[in-house]
Amino acid sequence: MSYRVAVAVALVVAVLVLAPLVTIGWMSFVPDLPTLRGPYTLSNFSVLAEKATYQLLLNSVIFSVLTLIVALFFGFPIAWLVERTDIPFKLIIRSLVGMTILIPTFLLAIGWVLLLSPTIGIINQFLTRTLSLPFAMNVYTMPGMAFVQGLSFVPIAFFMLSAVFAKMDPAMEEAAYANRVGGWQTLMRVTVPLSWPGLLAAIIYMFMLGVAVLEVPLIVGLPGQIHLFSSRVFTLTRASSSVPQYGIVGATSIVFLAISMVAAYYYSKVIRSSYRYAVVSGKGYRPRLTELGSWKWLGGAFVLLYFVLSILFPFSSLIWVSLVPYIQVPSAEALNSVSLSAYRYLRNPMVVESVANTTVLISIAPTLVMLLSTLISWIVVRSTMPGKIVLDRLATIPLAIPSIIIAVALMYIALIAGPFFPVYGTVWILVVAFVISHITFGTRTLNAAMIQIHKDLEEAAAVSGAPPSRVLRRVIVPLIWGPLVEGWIWLFLLSFREVTMAATLHITDNAVLSTVVWILWSNGEFDRAAAVSVVLAVVMGLLAVAARLIGTQLGTRTSLSG
C-alpha cells in the first residue's frame, strides 16, 4: 500500500471519528444558534450544576441496569439451554433468536404500548372493561420501559453467552457432577463463575447500549414523563418548544459521552483479559450436554414465553391495530370493522420518498463502511506503517459514542458548514452518520478475517509484480470475501432498522421508512403507524431471507444462521 493512500485513509478516519467529538465540545461553548464566530460562553455548563441533570443520569443508569436484568433473565437460560442441554429444536431456536435481533426496537415498543398503555392498551382495555378489574398495567413506567428494551437485548445476551458456553470446557462441569454436586448447584457454582468474563463483557456491552438507546425512552419514556439522557438530548434539539438548545445539548452530551467512554474502556479491558481465562480448552470436543429429562418441557415453555413476548404479542397488536379504525379489544363486533384502509397511506408521497431514501441508505452506507474498513484493516493488520495502531484505536472510538451524539454533532456541522457540507436535511447526512457509527463493527470483522490470511499469500503477489492496489483486488478481497459479504449483509439489515440517527437527523425531505413510523406515531395516527410498521417488518423479514439466500449463494454463512 502506498504511503499516500494510507495517510489519506488515516485522515479520513480521523476526521470522521473525531469530528463528532470535537463538535460536541465546540457546541457546549456556543450560547445560542450554531456558529463559528463567538462569543463563547461557559453558561451552558450550568446544567451540570442542576439537580435535574443528575436525575437524568440516574434514570439512564437505572433504566440500563433494569434492562440488562431483563435481557439476562431470558438470554442466559436460553443460551445455556441451547448450548449445554439436550433441549430439542435448537436450530430453530437459534435462528428465531437471530431473527429477533432484526426486529427494530421501536416496533417492539409500539407493539407493547398498544397492548399496555394504561388508557388505550388492548390488554388493559380487556382487563378493565371486559373483565371489569379495578386495575390496569402501565407500560409508561421505568419497569415497563426496561421490560420492552430488555426483550430487545435478549438476542445480544443470547449470542454473547452462547459463545462463552460453547467454548467452556465440559470437563469442569463434569468434575462437579462426578463429585455428586446437583445440576442447579453446578450451574450456580461452576457454570456461572466460569462464564463470568464473558458474562461481564456482555453486561458492560449491554449497559453501554442501554444508556445510549433512544427508541424506548422516546416511545415509552416520554409519555410517562420519564426522561433519560438520550431522550433529553433528542427533545432539546427539536425546535418544538422554542429554539433548539444546542449549547445545553453539548454540555449534557459531554457527561453522557464520559459514561459511555468509561463503560467502553472497561469493556475492552474485560474482552482482552477474557482471552487469558482458562475456560477454553482444545478444539474438537463435543461439549457434554446436560440431560433435561422431563424438565425439557419447562425449558421449552420458557423459550416459548420469550418468543411470545418478543414476537407474537407485539406483532399481533401491530397487525390488529393496523386493521381497525381505533384501538379496541378484538371481538366479533370489532372484526366487522376490519379494513385495509390504513394501508392506503403507503401511497402517500412521504412514504414513497422515504422508500427512495431508505434504498439509498441501505445500499450505500454498508458499502462505504465495508470499503473503508477493508482499507483500514489492511493497513492495521498488514502494513508496516508507523502509527498504524493509532488508526486501529481511532476505528474503535465510535463504539463509545452513542449514535444520537454522532447524529447531533453532524447536524450541527451541517448547520455551520452548509456550503462546504451541503447535506443538511438530505439522506446523505444519514449515510455519513451510519458510516461513522459502524466503522468499529466493520474493522473488527475484517481485522479478524485478515489476520487469518497467511502473509505469504500477499507477498507472493507482490513478488509476482502486482502493485498494492492489485494485491488488494485480486488477493485480499477474494480471500476475505465471505466475512466481507457477511458484514455487508448485517449492516444492510441494521441500516434498514436504524431509527435513532434517522429520527434525530430528520428534517423534511430525508425521512426513511423508520422515521415515517416515528412521525405518524408522534402525530397520534396509530393505525397508520401500525400499518407502516407491519410493512416495515414484512420487508425486513423478506430482506433477511433474501440476504440469507444470497449469502449462501456466495458460499458464506450469514450472521442470521447463528
Next chain:
Amino acid sequence: MLSVANLSKTYTSEHRTHQAVRGVSFQTRKGEFYTLLGPSGCGKSTTLRCIAGLEKPEQGEIRIGEKAVFSAAQRIFVPSHKRNIGMVFQSYAIWPHMSVLDNVAFPLVSGDRKLTRRAIKDRVMNALSLVKLEELASQPAPLLSGGQQQRVALARALAHEPEVLLLDEPLSNLDAKLREEMRLQIRMLARRLDVTTIYVTHDQLEALQMSDRIAVMHDGRIVEEGTPKQIYLSPRAAYTAGFVGRVNFFEGSVKASESEDATVNVETPIGVLACHVAQGPSHSEGEKVLVAVRPEGISLSMERPAQRLNVIRGVLEASMFAGDTQDCIVRVGRQEIQVKADPLTDLPASASVYLHLPPARCVIIRELAG
C-alpha cells in the same frame, strides 16, 4: 549478476530489537545456484526477503543485474513488484481462490508486462510443463497435494522468466522421498533455464547436493563461502566444519613442518597429526590451530594398519549400528573421537582399536573454536 553488499536488517518489535542480518555481502554469477545455509534464526530468510523487497534493510546495497534495487546511501528502494524476481515461499503461498492456471498466469498479467492472451496461455503451459503439471492446469488450487503445490509455486515463480529466482526452504514441507526427487528437479531446472538462483535452507545435504556455491550463515553473518567440496572437505571456519556434517576437533600447535609434500605436523592431545594443507598462507611454528577430522574420514581397525602416519590407539567406548555404518566413540586419552566404522566389523565393547586419520582428511582451521 546479483550483488549484495554490507546488508543489515534490524527488527524492532514491542519486546525487543534484534539485528537479524549483520553486514552480509556476496555476489553471484549469472545462472549460478547460490545457497544460504545456516541454522534456524541465523537470518537466511531475512536476507532473502531483503533481496525480494519484502523487508527494507537499514544499510547496504542490493543490485540485480546492473540495477540497484536497494541502496541505503543513495536512498533507493525499489518495491517488490518492480523487481524482476520470482520467489517460492516455504508455505508455497498458492492462492486458494484461483485455479492452477490463474496462479501461474498471475505474474504474467500483473505489473507492466503486456502480453496477449495467447502468449500468456503459452507461457503458463510452458511453465507448467517444466514442472510436469500441464494436466492439472484447470484444477482449483486447494485440491492439490503438497508436492503439487510446491511445483505450482515453482512454475509461478518461473513463468515470467525472472532475473533472479528466490527459494526459501521450498522442500522442507515435503516427505523425505519427494524431497530427494525435487532436489534434483529444481537443480536441473535452474541449470536448464540458466536462472540465477538464491536458495535458502538449513539442510546441509540439500545445500551440498544442489549448490554451485554455499554461504554458511551464523548469527546474521556469512561465516564462510565456497563450493560444496570446499565447504565440506576443507572448511576454513570451525563453525562451518561443525555445522556441515559431524566433525572431531583437536586443538593443537604447529610443529616445524618436516613436510614431505604439502603437509604440516600439528601437535595435538592425541599425538602428532600430519595435516594436509591446500594452499594459502603457510603456518608458522607454534601457531595454535584446530584440526578438524570428519568421522567418515577416519578408518577403524582392530589390528595396527600398515600406514606410518597418523595412526593412533584408542579404546572403543560405544558403538551403534546404523545400517550403512556403525557410529563409534573411541577414547584416546581424555578425548572422545567419533568414527564411522564398517558395518561388518565385529566390535566388542571396550576393545582396543587402531584409528587411521589420513592426512588428506585432517583439515587445519586457524581460528580456535569458541
